[in-house]
Amino acid sequence: MHMMNSISSSSDMGDWKGRVFDSLSFPTLILKPDRTIIAANLKFFERTGMAEAQVIGKTCKQIFFENEDPEKFPCNGTNCTLHKCITQKNAQSIVLKEVHSNNDQTWEERVFSPILNDVGDVSYVIESLRDITKVKTLEKKYSDVRQLIDKVVQSSVSGILAADRKGEIILMNEAAENLFGYTVENANKVNIEDFYPPGIARKIMKSLRDENYGEKGKLPVTKLNILTKAQQEIPVEMTAAIIYEDGNETATAAIFNDLREKYAVQKKLEEAEIQLYQSEKLASLGRLAAGVAHEINNPLTSILLYGNLMQEKLEENHPLEENLKYMIEDAERCREIVKNLLAYSRQTRPSKDIFYLNDLVGESLRLIRDQKLFMNVKVVKELDPQQILVNADKNQLCQVVINLIINAFDAMESSGTLTLRTHRTPENGTAFLEVSDTGGGIPPENISKIFDPFFTTKEIGKGTGLGLSMAYGIMEENQGKISIEDTGPDGTTIRLELPEENVSNEFHFGSIG
Template structure:
């Protein structure tokens, strides 16, 4: 699902809302103007009709007066006849005193005008809307009555016309028009206004509903986005690699651990067919996709492009809905390297335990006879002169017996557990002591020893006896590997982030073959005729006792020959061991340094 950004979503909604509101305003203004226009048009029609009738009355009056020179007032008949029109409610004339002179309905006989508007000019017209007792509205027009116009015609005789004009001088004509057309127009306008109001309400409701829908959609979209992000974070935070694949074996989603284990990038996996990475038939992935059969904890080997292989624990489960329809599978990859390393360590420990049991029995059976043989050989040698062959043979016997006893001692030391006795140790002093132990042999063979300790190495908690033995073994191996005129370098550095020290012993000898490098730390493996094969095995055991490790590089980086051993030893106080803290509470630290 594509999630619309909040800003874009609201921008679209506000744009539509603005357009709808603009339409509402235009419709409202149009309705209001149409309402007023219809009403004003109806009122104007009534007004013009009233004036037309008045003018017709005046014209009729003029015509009657000119035809009846006898002076008989025929205006009353004209008023009565004119007032009979269905559009006229009433019509009457009042004199200057306000008395009704002529009328169209009998009820006005002998009454006075209740409305006496003032006129500034003879052409002024006054109007008003009245509500009658029966509730009907009328449009009343008042105008000065001028049957002869504003000025008399000079050609008329003054005999008849003068009296008529004098009789109606100052008169006012009142004409009341029914407002049925106006009311019909008003009702039509109201009906139109109600329709438009309904349209406006519908549009307004549509806007509100649309806004609610947009907001609901945004909330749903945000919830889905948060759920997807949370699920993605959970998968990304898993310690194992997770892959989801479709029916064709193409990767759909994955986490960083999966890419790291497979040794590929996110760009590569987009176009990668996983069937080229895993054998779907052999691993059972094909059965999971097509038959829904899960693969549980199957150990496989994954070979990378550089030729290295990685042990993986594979679990594959089908992706299917409630109806059982399958759309792919989920693969979980677990790195078994550490487990394999621990298994190898356990096997090595079991092997050492067996060697220890063997060594304990053999040592007892060998040492006792060796002591007797050595003693008798020594006595036999002393019974002959120094230059005699018998004396020489006896000395060879003693030396060889000592060598056998040394092998038995190494075997016993290697097989028995090494209990740590950490002490506050200045590494520079310890390495200087080791160099002093081998300096005589190095000088005899013409080998130069260089010691380099970084400044700032703190006082660390180690077992000085075990570390001395480990470094001494590495130095002896380096001296044996170096030729006359060669050099051996020993360097120490502090790694504060890891809380450990690093000791490197480098020689410029012929080096170690790649196929042999993995075997040099195994017990009893040696390439020297007189070696026991226990020296490097003891070094590894001491390193593991200090929660460290030992490794070999041959040749060292940047060199064409030689061998470098890297010994990593953890500061036993860095782990916060309470026993170590109690042990060091009363120890005075040494302060000597290597010159």
């Protein structure tokens, strides 16, 4: 037995105490109030590898911290745990961390327990050393896991919310804060019931407890509306669960995914599908119309040819003269319709020419037959002083510009200003022609539709809704673009864009021709 000069006498009783001391599973020291060690148990010698002479009669500081920087002593002055144990006459403990050369860490808890004499003074102190590395490692692992879970919860793009039995919010991640518009701080004043439209929270709890609805305590993915702080209803997909502890409900947790974006994409997709269906339908209609128009064109030409011949040969004041005149007039109307149909289905190919963009403006204005339109409208021309050359089908482009001008007049109804503007970007060689009006603008819901064939807001007989859709097709065929540059209550600007033809190209063109 290593215990020498023990506190026990050599009686049976003392021997018994000595054996207990030695069989303690923690390395243990017994110290006097003057801090000298009077005994150490077997476990102590085993653990430290020290010999009795190195321990007995020494102070705790000497054997543990002899070579340490005194500044770092955990037992300096009144801060010393042993000192506290002696002065306060109660058990004290301290946890010491040691980092080893291989970076391993160990933790030891030193527990100091006073042994009091009959008058209540400290006669000895028992210091036991407990290796708490395992506990500490587990604790750290647990706290690491907790931190990780916290991070996972916080960084989740899904809103995560937990409420206690009373419905008070106990957890809310950032996504939930953003979704509901509350912060964790102000959410604790709100009951979970206020996170849903009236009655919904109760329904959720009922379904959660219902064994026939998903597993008991669990709500399968459900679509519903939540209510934000600003009283806005937002569609979400949610799952929820009751958290049980020892069979009792302690909290509920729920995960929310905002469905607004998904629904918006879905709607866009549906719209695109409808649009595709419509344009396919219109394209086949266009082909049919073109086919019919083409077939009718030949017989129509001969009707007109023979009709005109007959008219020439008919004697004056012939009773059928008038009938024949009507027949020819109507055949001519048919020819106009056929021409328009062919133009719409773009059976006519562009025949390109190089010309000055500014000329297009003047020519288009001249070609507008109904000059009455100009009566109350001021026409402003803002033409680029530098001549801009383009290579396009001038007749087709005139059609486009006339269409835009008539649309502008229609938008201004009785009076306003029509501005025709040309300019270019020297960098990428693009030429622009803009038609602006001071009309009421295109309502936002119509913006995506105005280039659709047959889309018109004009009364029956006034517009066919083909103007802009033809313009779109013509611009495409001429390697150009048409777009709404600006629209609002103060007016609309439609912009035509064409690649600029540079002089060297013109020369090249000229040399071939």
